[in-house]
Amino acid sequence: GAGKSTVFSLILRFYDPEIGKILIDGVDVREADPVSVRQRIAIVPQDVTIFAASARDNIGFGRPGASKAEIETAAKDA
Known part of the structure; x- marks a missing residue:
């Protein structure tokens, strides 16, 4: 569909983008601790x-x- 699952997987670093980057509060998720990032994400x-x-x-x-x-x-x- 619209790519919601893909975006979610990228944010949680199940895989990294081939081009571009994912930023959370200005921090590239590739530079952040994956466990720390995942602890701060929830699904509603x-x-x-x-x-x-x-x-x-x-x-x-x-x-x-x-x-x-x-x-x-x-x-x-x-």
Whole structure:
């Protein structure tokens, strides 16, 4: 299609561009630590999926190991 997956793969350095360069905050990704770059990138899907689980499980999904109190606080804050 439009090349979204290709751009994403280039940003994460699954491969490097044959011509040109990818800059993040003015830094060429080839000069940055790939692990550091990948830790700062997230995917936000266009389709929202509600898991077949409890509200607590869904809220806690984004933070594995969150305590019951932390999940309840997140729910109240939302």
